[in-house]
Amino acid sequence: MAKNFVRFQYKNQVDWGLIVNEEVLPLHIGDITAKNLLVGLQKKRIKTPTNIQSQKRISKNKITILSPITAPCQIICQGANYTKHSLEAGLNPKSKTYNLFFTKSDVSITTAIGDVIRPKHVELLDYEIELGIVFGKEINSTLHLDSYKPEEYIAALFIANDISARDIQLPQLQWYKGKSYRTFFPAGPILSVLEPNDFEKIPLLELNLSVNGQLRQSAKANQMVYLPKETIAELSEFAKIQVGDILLTGTPSGCALKAPGKLKQIFASFLPEHKKWKVFIEGQKKRNEYLQPGDEIKANIRTSDGKLDLGEQILQVKQGS
DSSP states (O other): OOEEEEEEEETTEEEEEEEETTEEEEOOOOSOOHHHHHHHHHTTSSOOOSOGGGSOOEEGGGSEEEOSSOSSOOEEEEESOBHHHHHHTTOOTTTOOSOEEEEEOGGGEEESEEEEEEOTTOOOEEOOEEEEEEEOSOBOSOOOTTTOOGGGTEEEEEEEEOOEEHHHHTTTTOHHHHTOSTTOEEEOSOEEEOOGGGGGGGGGOEEEEEETTEEEEEEEGGGBSSOHHHHHHHHTTTOOBOTTOEEEOOOOSOOSOOOOOHHHHHHHTTSOHHHHHHHHHHHHTTOTTSOOTTOEEEEEEEOTTSSSEEEEEEEEEEEOO
16 A cells, blocks of 8 residues: 655654654654655665554644655656647647647745745636656666556656646747746645555546635546556657656646637637737636635545545645735
8 A cells, every 4th residue: 555755844854754644653864855765765775664553653733744746856747638628728639649748847846735826927827736656767768668567667646736827838838937937836745655556546546626615627547648658658768767757647627728719719810929819818817717816726636445645735826026
C-alpha cells in the first residue's frame, strides 16, 4: 500500500513526515529535496519506522503543510489530454493526433494549503486539476512502449493545479509565461510513494475540483487520451529525465476557458491579430467561471474505495499588488 508523506514546518523547523491517520510521524531528516527523499527511500538510507504506534507523532492541525515538490526540478506538462477539455479549448479531438507537451517554471511551485496570487495585470485566471507524477529513475535513452515497465520510473503521485493566466497564455502564445507566475503550481499536500500493487489503481483515480463549493471538474484518470505509459515512452524520445522531475498529465473538462463558437471563430479570422485577441478577451471576461480574489478552490484525487488517496488542496485566491 502506498506510503503518504508530507513536507511540513513545525516550531520553525522543516521536516518530512509519514501520515498516520490524522497525525504526522516525523522522519527527522530535515528540509531535503523530494529527489533526495526518493533516493533515500530507494536506497534504504531513509527508513520509515516499523513500530508506528510507539513513535511520537504530531497532530496535522499543529503543522504548516509545505509543497512536497521542491525546486530545482523539470516540470513537463501535457495539454488537452482529456477529450472534453480539448473541445472546450477549441481543439478537434479527431484532428489532434499528437501528444501536446509544454513546460512550466519551478518558480511557480507553492503549497497546496495556502494562497494563489493573481498578478495585477492578469484578468483571466483559470484552474486545472491534474494528476502529477514524480519520476524515481533517470531516463537517458529511448524506452520502447512494448517492453519497458512504467512502475520502474514512476515513484510517486500528487495533486497538481496548473493555474493559468489565459489572457497571457493565448494571445501572447506564452504558455510557459502564462502558466509560470509565482503560486501558479500548487502541489500536494501529499507525496504518495507507490508500492508495486498500487500501479493498477492509477486508472481508477477520480479527480474533482470545486470553486466556492461548486463542482467544476470531475473525471477519472482512465479518461486520458494518452495514458502515462504511452506518454513516458514518447517523452523518452526527446527529453532527459532526472529523479524528482515532474509530469503533469493534463486536466479534465470544466475549466473557465471556453472557446468561442465556430461562427465567431470564422468572423474573428478576418480581423487583424490584435483585434481578434481583444474580442476574445472581452468575450471571456463575461464568463463568471474565471477565478476572482476571495474565491476558494478545493481539489482532491482518490480512488472510490480510498485505498489510494492524495489528500485535498484548499486554496484562497488573492489579488497581487
